[in-house]
Amino acid sequence: MATVTMEAKKPVVVPVSDDTCSAKLASKQGEGLRHYYVQRIHDLQLLVRQKVNNLNRLEAQRNELNSRVRLLREELQLLQEPGSYVGEVVKVMGKNKVLVKVHPEGKYVVDIDKSIDITKITPSTRVALRNDSYVLHLILPSKVDPLVNLMKVEKVPDSTYDMIGGLDQQIKEIKEVIELPIKHPELFESLGIAQPKGVLLYGPPGTGKTLLARAVAHHTDCTFIRVSGSELVQKYIGEGSRMVRELFVMAREHAPSIIFMDEIDSIGSARMESGSGNGDSEVQRTMLELLNQLDGFEASNKIKVLMATNRIDILDQALLRPGRIDRKIEFPNPNEEVIISYHFYF
Known part of the structure; x- marks a missing residue:
């Protein structure tokens, strides 16, 4: 019987040259260096960005400080100047x-x-x-109390004559004494007559006195300055008089203007002999200043004064005389016919 002998195969070893090993090692080292430098560049870019942001912030602070230094130098120069x-x-x-x-x-x-x-x-x-x-x-700029500035209505009122019903005669009269002198002052100059200064609107509450005053300001495109008489009553001596003066100063600066003084009876009531130390004397000082201002400005300055009250019987006669109040317009309670016309019109 023949015997088959199996010989084990030996692994074949392929010799690797030194150049191939060196190339692989160099490739690994190159990849590591590239990654290192990419990361390094990224870190440096972040650092540069931070430095730029810090530089911008410092420049902004420097500009702000320079502005403050300049203002302080100007203030110091003003303080060093003689008064x-x-x-x-x-x-x-x-x-x-x-x-x-x-x-x-x-x-x-x-x-x-x-x-x-x-x-x-x-x-x-x-x-x-x-x-x-x-x-x-x-x-110098005008010195006006902030409380007086708040009295000025920045926007022209949107009230019109068409919104007022049952006051045709009152509208006609107020057009004659307020609207006509402002729009056509040459008519009064040609006739040689003085323009009316003030108008008093009197009647029960809710009869349209304030609404008509706003409508006049709308149609004449005037600055509308509304003040309540109670706002001019101050507890400190001289404060009410000062506010009246500054009120007319503001009216001159924003001419043509209409000063509407509601509840005028709170400062314009008849003067009485009083020896007590209450606030009546201060109210009288405020009214005297108002009389002085009414006498002190010319009607041609396009400043008109409208006053409203529901107690004309207690007003001082010095306030009601011609030259201060040139027209008194009554606002009665509407009758049944006028009330019915309201419903049909609106």
Whole structure:
């Protein structure tokens, strides 16, 4: 019998050269370096971005500090300058002189600095005078109490005559004394008659006095300044009078304007002899200042005063005389015919 002998196969070993090993090792090292440098570049970019943000923040802080330094230098320069007298222009006299009232010293005729535009100077303008030469060198902004500023209605009222029913005669009269002088002042100049200054609207509450005043301001496109008489009653001496003065100053600055004083009986009631120390004397001072302002402005300045009350019987006669109140318009309660017409119209 023949015997088959199986020989085990030996593994074949392929020799690897030194160059191949070196190439693989170099490839692994190159991949590691590339990853390292990519990560390094990314980190540096983040660092640069942070530095740029910090630089921008520091530049913004520097600009803010420079602005504050500049303002402080200007303020320091103003503080180092000699003080000035504050006065109020009474009258412009010629091209380079004005009459200025300085409290408590008196009135002075002063020169105007070359840098001042005389066209911007009007009566009641607050100005600054140099303390050594009394030369007018600065025009100051008007000083108006914030409470008085709140009385001014920024937007022209949207009320119209068509919204008012049963007051045809009252509308006709108020057009004559308020709307006509503002829109056509030349008619009064040609006739040689003075324009009406003030109008009193009186009647029971809810008869349309305030609504008609708003309608007049709408049709004349005037600044509407509404104030309640009770707002002018202040507990400190002189505060009410000051508010009345500033009220008329604001009206002059925003002319043409209409001052509507509601509940005028709260400050315009008849004066009585009173020796007590209550607040009646302060109310009387406020009314005297109102009378002074009514006498002090010209009707041609396009400032009209409307007053409303439901107690005309207690008003002081000094307030009602012609020259202050030139027209009194009554607002009666509507009768049945007028009430029915309301329902058919609206």
